[in-house]
Amino acid sequence: MTNEQLAYIAGIIDGEGCIAVSKVVRNTHKSGYVYQLHLVVTNTDRRLLEYLKETTLLGSISIHAHAAESRSPAWAWSVGSVPARRLLEKVMPYLVIKREQAALAIEFHEKCKRRPWVEKGRLTKEENEYREWAYETMKLLKKKHLVDLPRQPRLSTETLPMFEHGA
DSSP, rough: OOOHHHHHHHHHHHHHHHEEEEEETTTTTTSEOOOOEEEEESSSSSHHHHHHHHOOOOOEEETTTTEEEEEEEOOEEEEHHHHHHHHHHHGGGGGGGHHHHHHHHHHHHHTTTOOOHTTOOOOOOOHHHHHHHHHHHHHHTTTTTSSOOOOOOOOOGOOOOSTTTTT
């Protein structure tokens, strides 16, 4: 993808997207649930979502389940797990509104690589606590304008080429 495409996709994610750490009930797991990274963009114009799918070669498009009868049908482009993290890493320099959410999502996915149900082990107490913290913190970041969060350190201008002085 070109830098222009990445910047455009970041703008779509900033305006129409949802970056989430989901807590999903799974009776097959000892804890009863798993945490998953998701990236979803919802829009009433399916062409935008087709652009995202064709440009990124990621995700799937489906009718959005929450579309009210009185409104136009809405569509959702969904990407999960590793592909979501990789796309967020690529668009990170261009994100404005959802930069902190993307940073947390990337960190969450990196720290939660270990899958005990595959490796025949259990999550430690600390691993479970981190997953729950990431889940709760992501919810707070979505309400940032309503909640006082601890101040985040600023990223260096090296990671923000479009914000360099004089650009």
